[in-house]
Amino acid sequence: MVRFVDTLESLVIARRLRVPIDAPADPTPDWGEVAARQLDAALLSAGFACSPALLERLTLLPGATVLDLGVRVLAAVRELVGDHVEHNAYFIDFPKNVPDTVDFWLGQLSTAVAGAEGAPLNLLNLAGYGRYQHSYADLLAAHAELIPLAGDRVTVLEPGGGLEAEARALYFSLAGSEVPLAAEDLAALRVLAAYCDGEPERIPVRENRAIVNEVRLAAGRPLLVDTVTDVLRLACACSGGDVTLATPTRFRSFRRAERRALLRALDDTVASSPAKLGDVPRHREPWKRLGERLHPHEHPRFPGAIQVFEVARGTRAAAGFDSRVEASLAQGRVDDVVKLLRHTPGALLRRLDHLLRVGSSSTTVLSAAEEAAATASGRVLLSLREHLQNRRATAAGRLFTNRYGRGWAAPDLRAPLADEVLARALTILDEEITRRLPDLGELIVDPNVLDVALPLSGKAVAPGLGMLPRGSLSPVHGELLRFFVHWHQAHQRTDYDLSALMLDSSYGDAEHVSWTNLTNDFARYSGDLTEAARGASEFIDIRLPAATRPIIIPQVNIYAGEPFDEAAEAFFGYMTRDGEQEGRPFEPRTVRMKSDLRGSGRVALPLVFLRDDDGGWRVKWLHLYLRGHPAFNQVEGNLVGASLLVRSVVERDYLRVRYLTGLLQAKGSSAGHTTYIGLTAPGDLPEGTRVYTPATLHELIPA
Structure with a gap:
């Protein structure tokens, strides 16, 4: 249990740069102030510092408590910055005395030839190549101490509430995210879900819903399910598998109560909309494997669930929704496609570019898009907005990425869209996005955050120090740039x-x-x-x-x-x-x-x-x-x-914070509170200010 609590504490510190502190029951004078100053000095060596508010809070704690907390805080921030390991270098004097490439390799080859005596030459077996020739202590002795300068990074840690409150706030932020999470955040969500009570009223991302459903299933609570695929994701979550369904899951044996709950969820879903059986063929093989664990035919009172597995085995026909759309497109029946897609606004908007290019009447398609925009998710609207604004200019190529960050570029061979069509589509999107934006009150915006790209997907972005979404731009200060791996x-x-x-x-x-x-x-x-x-x-x-x-x-x-x-x-x-x-x-x-x-x-x-x-x-x-x-x-x-690939990213016009703040400022405000958007939060903000930083930018994406 202690290790689990430490994990939660580290998550809060790393994700929010806040130190969870429970209010002392009976503050008494102690050497807490001395311990707090010692912690602040130790943090500075890793590029961190306590805010004045955090120092003040720490001084109210007993000194021994501050020391124990300080050990955990220091460990968390050192790992965040990469200082938890020893960084030795092959050349001990680096960046000085790095040899010329030809001289270095001639030296290695001469050593290899001298020691080979007719044996095959293998540079990897050389004692002087590819392995450290000195200890980490030797490297430290060869380098002077760093001279601190004003330009060095200092990341300020703020005080948080109690661990329970901080963990719950992080849990609600991740679970209620409007954008898909990175694998590390999904793992954090699973830890938080097991600790925190309740969940947000709205969980729009299916992967997040599967993790929350895992907790609800264990507690015997009703499941949050409205598609058959939601049940498949839940089964993967319960089996410790991939809730994104990108990699196969080895399903575990389910208890009888769990089998009944999963089958009941399938039955209710199919009963409410038999057309949802069309989603089964997309994941036919996982459904077959799951059926071997759930034994649906032992439960005839769930006929809808039985139909799901019949479709998976091919004994019942169920035309997938996408296949019907593709068939209509192949026959040039764009009006039929629009009618099909009216019931799935997100799918219609994702295909808008294609429909505008192949349809004979852009007016009909745009009217359907305007109707769909009123109910599609905010993330879909923003993604389409970014896509269409890039159709105005010819880029080096089209950029494609998958959920793992693997990218490739291809020439853009699409026919251009008419200027008036693009202008109308962009106006529809801007008006709907503006309508959905909340009233944030008086808006204070750090100019340095304006070129940060909106986090429309977090899948390829591993959390870390100073991380920004793909396409973000930020200045580089300093004369020496050093990469490390x-x-x-x-x-x-x-x-x-x-x-x-x-x-x-x-x-x-x-x-x-x-x-x-x-x-x-x-x-x-x-x-x-x-x-x-x-x-x-x-x-x-x-x-x-x-x-x-x-x-x-x-x-x-x-x-x-x-x-x-x-x-x-x-x-x-x-x-x-x-x-x-x-x-x-x-x-x-x-x-x-x-x-x-x-x-x-x-x-x-x-x-x-x-x-x-x-x-x-x-x-x-x-x-x-x-x-x-x-x-x-x-x-x-x-x-x-x-x-x-890099050129495709550099020349792409990403939707940035500048776009949202422009809409917010144009919309105006009548609220009496203040909102700050920036890379970090300054310490002199008015009390009660709502703060958005890169760690919480996803909360700005409208629902």
Whole structure:
């Protein structure tokens, strides 16, 4: 139970940057103030600090309690920033004394030839290559202490309420999210659901509903189900499987009461709408496996449930909704398609572009779209708005991504939409989105948040420090940019390679820094590590004032071994420093962004750095993975794919916070409260101000 509570506490700290503190029953003078100051000093070494309000709250606690809490807080923030592991470097003096690439490899080859004596040459077996040649203590001794500067990152921690209240607030925020959650947030939601009572009145995302239903099923409460697929997701959740249905689940044996509840839910759903049997063929195989566990024919009082499994086995016909739509489109019967889709407004809006291109009357289609917009989800409206605004300009290519962040680009061969049609569609969407936006009162907006993309999906974005949605832009401060990757293999020898691809303004004239090219005029590589039995870190330094390429793309290639999501640990991040500010290769207070690596691709593309016309630099979030090869991925082998994919993201016009705040300000307000939207919350906001930061931006998406 203690470990479970610690997990909840860490979740709140990492997701909200708030420290849960129960009010002391009887505040008494103690050495709590001394302990609070010690904690604040320790946090500063990791780039964090206590707000004045948090310090004041801590001083009311007994000193021993503050120390115990401080140990847990420090552990949580160190892991958040990546300071919970030892970051050694292959070249002990990095970024100094990095050898010339040719000299380095000639030295390695001469050693290999001298020791080979006729045996086959294998560089991986060399004692001097791919493994640390010094201890972490040796590395620390070789580097001076970091000189703190005003530009170093300081992330402020605020006081929270009691753990129960903070956990419940986080639970309601995640469960009620209007956008799909990342895998890590789904795991957090499962932990929170088991601890917190109740749930939000509205749970729009099906995966979230499955996790909440798991708790309701265990408690014998009615299930939140309105499609047969909801029941399938719930069965996967109960079996510890994938509620997104992207990967197969091995269903467990269900107790009799559970079987009855699942079958009753299926029966009620089919009884209310027999057409929902059309959803079964989409997941035919999982339904067959589930039927082996539920034994539906032992329960004749649930005929609707029996029909579900008959459709899955093919003994009962049920035309899927999508198949009927596609059949009508293939025959050119657009009016019939519109009639079918009127009952599913989200599906109609997702196909709007296609219908406008193939239909003979855009007026009919737009009228149906206006009707659908009144009842479709806010996320669908915003996604369509972003899609249509990108139809106005010709981009490098169409960008496609799946739920795991794997991306690919293709030429845009679609016929253009007429200007008047686009203008009418955009007006419909803007008016409906504005109507749904809540009255936020007096609006205070940090200019730095305006170019943050709206979080229309969180699936490909692993939570971490300084994370922003794909397409977000933010300035880069500092003269030295340093990428880092750390991984720890689980079962087999694993070699990840940190690389940096540099391109000109036309995305050509490629140059790179990697294990095959250790340095160039403005970048240095820390050295190649080919195994990580105890963890391994690699770094790349970029001196931005000297950069001869305006586009810099860091990437992590899996050369051999375990995928990102099978390694014991794998994360990427970047630091910035000023001038000649030295220190260890990894200094937590200079880390601007850190996040876990995962996804099904073999090449990770987290970010792209872009030089502006005035010489300043900005970073644009990618959160993308290339499929790559099963092994031996190198930056030289994915130049074309990476450059085309990155260009598609850079040239895409993402829907940003600027759009929503513009609608809010145009709408006006009569409320008497204040709302703040920014990257972080300042400490001088009026009491009672509602605050939205990147961690809670999804709450701005209208229902």
